Amino acid sequence: MSPPETLVDKLDSPWLGVVLGVAAVLGMLTVNVLFLVWLERKVSAWIQRRMGPTEVGPFGLFQTLADMLKLLSKQLITPRHVDKPLYHLAPLVVFVPVVAAASLFPFSAGLVLQDLDIGLVLVFAFGGLAFVGIFMAGWGSNNKYALLGAMRSVAQNISYEIPLILASLSVVLMSGTMNLAKITALQSERGYWFIVLQPVAAVIYFIAALAETNRAPFDIPEAESELVAGFHTEYSGMRFALFFFAEYSNVFIVSMVATVLFLGGWSGPLLPGPVWFFLKVYALVGLTMWVRWTFPRLRFDQLMSFCWVVLTPLAILNLLITAFVARLV
Amino acid sequence: MGFEQILFWLLALGVIVTSALVVLPPGGKNPLYGALLLIVSFFFMSGLYVLLFAHTMAVLQILVYAGAIMVLFTFVIMLLNLSKKELGDETRTIAKGVGVVAVVALAVKTALVIETQTLNIPAKPLPAGFGGVDAIADTLFHNYLVPFELTGVLLLVAVIGAVVLAKRTL
Amino acid sequence: MNPVSDVAARAAEAAAPVAHSIPLYWFLVVAVVLFAIGSAGVLARRNALTVLMSVEIMLNAVNLAFLAFAREWGNMHGHVVTFFVIAVAAAEAAIGLALVLGLFRHKKSVNLDELTALRN
Numbered sequence: 001m002s003p004p005e006t007l008v009d010k011l012d013s014p015w016l017g018v019v020l021g022v023a024a025v026l027g028m029l030t031v032n033v034l035f036l037v038w039l040e041r042k043v044s045a046w047i048q049r050r051m052g053p054t055e056v057g058p059f060g061l062f063q064t065l066a067d068m069l070k071l072l073s074k075q076l077i078t079p080r081h082v083d084k085p086l087y088h089l090a091p092l093v094v095f096v097p098v099v100a101a102a103s104l105f106p107f108s109a110g111l112v113l114q115d116l117d118i119g120l121v122l123v124f125a126f127g128g129l130a131f132v133g134i135f136m137a138g139w140g141s142n143n144k145y146a147l148l149g150a151m152r153s154v155a156q157n158i159s160y161e162i163p164l165i166l167a168s169l170s171v172v173l174m175s176g177t178m179n180l181a182k183i184t185a186l187q188s189e190r191g192y193w194f195i196v197l198q199p200v201a202a203v204i205y206f207i208a209a210l211a212e213t214n215r216a217p218f219d220i221p222e223a224e225s226e227l228v229a230g231f232h233t234e235y236s237g238m239r240f241a242l243f244f245f246a247e248y249s250n251v252f253i254v255s256m257v258a259t260v261l262f263l264g265g266w267s268g269p270l271l272p273g274p275v276w277f278f279l280k281v282y283a284l285v286g287l288t289m290w291v292r293w294t295f296p297r298l299r300f301d302q303l304m305s306f307c308w309v310v311l312t313p314l315a316i317l318n319l320l321i322t323a324f325v326a327r328l329v
Numbered sequence: 330m331g332f333e334q335i336l337f338w339l340l341a342l343g344v345i346v347t348s349a350l351v352v353l354p355p356g357g358k359n360p361l362y363g364a365l366l367l368i369v370s371f372f373f374m375s376g377l378y379v380l381l382f383a384h385t386m387a388v389l390q391i392l393v394y395a396g397a398i399m400v401l402f403t404f405v406i407m408l409l410n411l412s413k414k415e416l417g418d419e420t421r422t423i424a425k426g427v428g429v430v431a432v433v434a435l436a437v438k439t440a441l442v443i444e445t446q447t448l449n450i451p452a453k454p455l456p457a458g459f460g461g462v463d464a465i466a467d468t469l470f471h472n473y474l475v476p477f478e479l480t481g482v483l484l485l486v487a488v489i490g491a492v493v494l495a496k497r498t499l
Numbered sequence: 500m501n502p503v504s505d506v507a508a509r510a511a512e513a514a515a516p517v518a519h520s521i522p523l524y525w526f527l528v529v530a531v532v533l534f535a536i537g538s539a540g541v542l543a544r545r546n547a548l549t550v551l552m553s554v555e556i557m558l559n560a561v562n563l564a565f566l567a568f569a570r571e572w573g574n575m576h577g578h579v580v581t582f583f584v585i586a587v588a589a590a591e592a593a594i595g596l597a598l599v600l601g602l603f604r605h606k607k608s609v610n611l612d613e614l615t616a617l618r619n
Contacts, residue, residue, distance in 0.1 A: 117462055118384070118388050121388050122388050124396075125391040128400070132395070132400065135403050147407070154400060154407075178462060331520050341525070341529045345536070352544060352549065363552055367552050370559075374562075374563065377526070380521060381570045393585050397589060398555070398592045402552065402592065405548070405599060408600070409600070409609070425542060436531050443528075452518065452570075453574075455570065465575055468576060476583060480587070484590055494594065495600050
């Protein structure tokens with residue numbers, strides 16, 4: 001299997017390729033977030049028998065665009081008692097790793113910006129950085145709700161990262177590589193998706209990913225009935241929009257990882273690769289939205305004990321069995 | 330000067346300045362700033378690792394240091410929420426001053442020694458796949474299998490020890 | 500440089516020593532400076548958290564030296580040692596921070612100078 005030609009290889013200058021690629025990823029994420037926010041409101045409306053946004057554009061499609069313009073034009077309010085350097089840097093620190101992580105995915109055969117043999121680890125490394133930004137926001141805001149939200153978020157994210165990575169490792173063990181493009185190509189070659197052989201890992205991954213992205217039923221870091229808005233309580237205007245952007249892009253990124261690991265990435269019959277890739281990703285994103293508007297929020301102690309007592313041992317057991325079976329086969 | 334060399338000096342300057350600020354006032358006065366500056370310095374450090382063709386180690390550096398160890402640090406700092414009094418006074422004794430001067434002198438001396446000692450080491454060509462996951466795994470599991478297993482035991486001990494220490498009042 | 504000719508040149512002088520654009524000495528000097536900063540922090544600072552962070556700086560300096568020598572000798576042993584150092588640093592941070600928490604509960608302070616229970 002020869003390594004597929006990457007986007008960067010096709011251009012003369014590697015630097016130009018990287019800059020163009022990052023710009024393309026940023027554009028894709030922006031359009032995506034606009035669409036996902038609209039989708040979330042429509043899904044929630046559908047589940048609660050409401051109409052959702054209808055006024056701006058067909059089916060209210062441009063509602064988020066209008067909201068974004070409003071947020072852009074709003075005055076940026078800096079509360080007086082905040083820790084200024086931390087408060088101002090936090091939205092950027094949350095935002096940048098998201099873009100960096102999104103630029104690592106193979107959207108189709110050869111359509112990959114950076115083809116790294118440690119792509120999966122790098123995605124998780126960037127995912128881990130978001131905590132730092134959340135922490136800076138919570139601490140810098142100098143507000144008890146923000147601080148509580150940040151502490152919950154960091155504790156939850158550290159805990160759920162363990163089953164998340166363990167579940168991904170069982171796929172790595174089967175495919176023998178951490179290169180995202182190669183994992184996809186392997187599934188395409190063998191003709192089945194890894195979810196067939198790793199259903200338990202897929203479920204563990206999905207649950208842990210919900211917690212990693214602070215989505216309901218694990219959205220206690222920003223539980224609006226207890227904490228106002230959690231770590232971004234004190235943020236307004238474009239700074240708030242950056243947190244929002246990062247949150248929705250994170251949902252998108254964990255869905256992309258799940259698509260690559262368990263659903264065969266861009267592989268599929270008839271339709272071209274990118275179409276399959278995005279179809280699968282949107283199916284997963286739709287599932288997370290469905291879950292959000294169906295299940296009630298967990299208590300914090302339930303959340304932590306679920307991770308440490310159920311998910312982590314299950315993930316370790318699954319990894320052990322995978323290792324034994326992979327050795328035997 | 331080539332591109333790589335300019336990059337090296339930028340990264341080296343970055344890692345030295347941020348590390349110094351962890352110890353000097355902004356970080357030394359307030360451990361929270363110290364922890365955040367240390368995260369920045371780990372980024373510069375992983376840049377240096379990439380210049381040494383150790384890209385796997387660079388990613389591990391970010392994953393483990395910036396993503397796990399420093400999050401632990403910031404979490405504990407946030408949990409303690411230390412006041413000025415609880416941080417304690419930084420006394421300036423003669424012993425400390427002598428210690429710092431001795432460290433600086435030792436560093437200068439070491440730098441001078443390694444200049445004369447390392448100039449004649451002939452650099453060997455890098456094998457294919459140098460710094461990749463495969464190469465590391467090969468060496469790790471062929472030459473260092475027992476230490477690797479012992480590291481697993483060490484981490485288990487650390488987990489249990491941390492839980493015991495944090496639960497009990499000393 | 501043209502990548503094709505680069506590969507050819509490397510194959511031609513496979514046995515001969517290569518000249519890296521950044522010499523080993525530069526990396527070692529950075530490592531020495533970082534190690535000095537870390538040890539000065541351990542010696543001079545009395546706040547347990549800053550001392551632990553200084554230890555992390557020292558460990559990083561050692562890692563840099565190992566990786567620099569790994570490139571110079573063209574083998575992976577330095578990388579593996581760095582891997583172990585990172586694992587040990589994680590264990591050290593977990594235990595060290597648990598100790599700091601215990602110390603804080605006991606003394607209401609994280610100042611190392613107040614840890615004098617064994618002196619008298």
